[in-house]
Amino acid sequence: MKQPAIILIRPQLGENIGKAARAMLNFGLSDLRLVAPRDGWPNPDAGPSAAGAGSVLETARIYPTVEAAVADCTHVYATTVRDRNMPKPVVTAGEAACQMKALSAAGEQSAIMFGPERSGMTNDDVALADTVLTIPVNPDYGSLNLAQAVILVAYEYFTVRDNTPAYLPAHPEGLASKKELVGLMEQLETELTAKGFFRSEGRRGPQRRTLRNIIQNAGFSTQETRTLRGVIKSLVHGRPE
Amino acid sequence: MKQPAIILIRPQLGENIGKAARAMLNFGLSDLRLVAPRDGWPNPDAGPSAAGAGSVLETARIYPTVEAAVADCTHVYATTVRDRNMPKPVVTAGEAACQMKALSAAGEQSAIMFGPERSGMTNDDVALADTVLTIPVNPDYGSLNLAQAVILVAYEYFTVRDNTPAYLPAHPEGLASKKELVGLMEQLETELTAKGFFRSEGRRGPQRRTLRNIIQNAGFSTQETRTLRGVIKSLVHGRPE
Numbered sequence: 071m072k073q074p075a076i077i078l079i080r081p082q083l084g085e086n087i088g089k090a091a092r093a094m095l096n097f098g099l100s101d102l103r104l105v106a107p108r109d110g111w112p113n114p115d116a117g118p119s120a121a122g123a124g125s126v127l128e129t130a131r132i133y134p135t136v137e138a139a140v141a142d143c144t145h146v147y148a149t150t151v152r153d154r155n156m157p158k159p160v161v162t163a164g165e166a167a168c169q170m171k172a173l174s175a176a177g178e179q180s181a182i183m184f185g186p187e188r189s190g191m192t193n194d195d196v197a198l199a200d201t202v203l204t205i206p207v208n209p210d211y212g213s214l215n216l217a218q219a220v221i222l223v224a225y226e227y228f229t230v231r232d233n234t235p236a237y238l239p240a241h242p243e244g245l246a247s248k249k250e251l252v253g254l255m256e257q258l259e260t261e262l263t264a265k266g267f268f269r270s271e272g273r274r275g276p277q278r279r280t281l282r283n284i285i286q287n288a289g290f291s292t293q294e295t296r297t298l299r300g301v302i303k304s305l306v307h308g309r310p311e
Numbered sequence: 312m313k314q315p316a317i318i319l320i321r322p323q324l325g326e327n328i329g330k331a332a333r334a335m336l337n338f339g340l341s342d343l344r345l346v347a348p349r350d351g352w353p354n355p356d357a358g359p360s361a362a363g364a365g366s367v368l369e370t371a372r373i374y375p376t377v378e379a380a381v382a383d384c385t386h387v388y389a390t391t392v393r394d395r396n397m398p399k400p401v402v403t404a405g406e407a408a409c410q411m412k413a414l415s416a417a418g419e420q421s422a423i424m425f426g427p428e429r430s431g432m433t434n435d436d437v438a439l440a441d442t443v444l445t446i447p448v449n450p451d452y453g454s455l456n457l458a459q460a461v462i463l464v465a466y467e468y469f470t471v472r473d474n475t476p477a478y479l480p481a482h483p484e485g486l487a488s489k490k491e492l493v494g495l496m497e498q499l500e501t502e503l504t505a506k507g508f509f510r511s512e513g514r515r516g517p518q519r520r521t522l523r524n525i526i527q528n529a530g531f532s533t534q535e536t537r538t539l540r541g542v543i544k545s546l547v548h549g550r551p552e
Contacts, residue, residue, distance in 0.1 A: 284529075305502055309510075
């Protein structure tokens with residue numbers, strides 16, 4: 071299955087190319103394409119910033135033009151924050167991720183283009199794209215750098231396929247049974263009665279109910295219930311020799 | 312409406328604090344809290360990396376301990392990549408974003424904790440969290456740096472689509488603040504120490520952590536926390552005349 075390619079157009083700093091490679095590999099992407107990197111290629115500043123993602127740099131392909139870089143692609147996204155006023159659909163990173171997943175499944179090669187650090191893509195670059203990909207940011211402060219833009223797009227692609235359950239149980243080893251919880255309640259009530267905690271027979275019912283609700287609703291595991299029984303015993307009797 | 316706070320625990324490099332501030336502001340977050348930054352505060356390396364997000368650095372609050380930093384919070388997430396084997400729910404960044412939206416809407420203060428660059432959070436740090444937040448990454452290459460982790464969490468919060476609360480708080484009248492929970496933990500530890508509950512200095516740390524996790528995860532309300540403090544006092548000292 072073809073993964074989306076990441077295309078960096080005329081990137082300026084080798085350090086940013088390395089960081090982009092690292093961002094890609096964190097989320098399972100490895101098809102890096104560089105269009106006319108300013109300082110040539112290979113760039114000695116890229117490797118140290120890649121932090122273990124050197125494999126992505128080693129297999130990166132270099133192209134003289136954007137046209138050449140996108141030649142084998144059927145759907146290309148232009149990442150931009152500025153409003154381009156171009157007659158193209160505009161999608162969020164999340165929507166683009168959904169589309170690219172469908173494209174990958176259909177055997178299509180998709181790609182996401184990112185412009186140079188300082189100036190962004192030219193209108194000629196954007197004209198080669200099918201779709202504008204926009205990353206929603208704080209309208210009062212939009213200041214994403216190149217590697218940050220890459221990591222957000224890669225993250226969206228990775229998580230759109232993520233099958234990790236959103237919620238894992240807090241106590242895989244087993245919640246306490248009601249019998250265990252009642253045992254804890256009764257032990258606590260016995261000790262509190264001996265200590266005169268319940269102020270009167272009339273107050274005893276409501277106070278007892280309050281304590282039982284606390285224990286009931288806390289979601290204790292079997293092991294935690296056992297620990298708490300030891301705690302109560304220690305508080306009253308100290309540690310047995 | 313209270314936005315989630317970002318808590319950096321013992322951050323090492325000022326540059327990374329600046330980058331985290333920039334990542335936050337890109338996605339509308341501004342409540343930055345620093346616990347014992349290694350090189351003190353203010354740090355001259357932070358400003359240049361913040362790239363216009365200096366306002367976040369200027370209003371950052373500094374705390375000596377994690378306990379102090381989370382004191383006003385009712386729901387705290389620990390960001391971690393390693394498996395902690397702790398009895399806490401584990402959620403993805405996306406699910407955490409949904410939860411935090413619901414918490415914000417209910418007027419609750421939530422927070423996301425990030426550990427030091429090199430070592431990550433200690434188990435004692437994680438014990439103060441309600442929930443573990445995990446960012447799904449490439450299983451063959453997980454290499455997120457601090458600012459990248461912050462930006463992904465902030466991005467998820469900013470872009471969370473569904474505003475329907477995923478769940479309603481169990482205690483509409485008010486979950487206990489972390490300060491109240493730590494007060495309960497400390498009272499219990501003091502009494503148990505006096506009773507010889509902790510078997511040895513070596514066992515003390517793990518036993519203490521177990522108890523703190525039990526209290527942390529039970530979802531006690533302010534009123535319940537007060538009741539339990541009375542219970543401990545009665546168990547040890549009996550009811551005062």
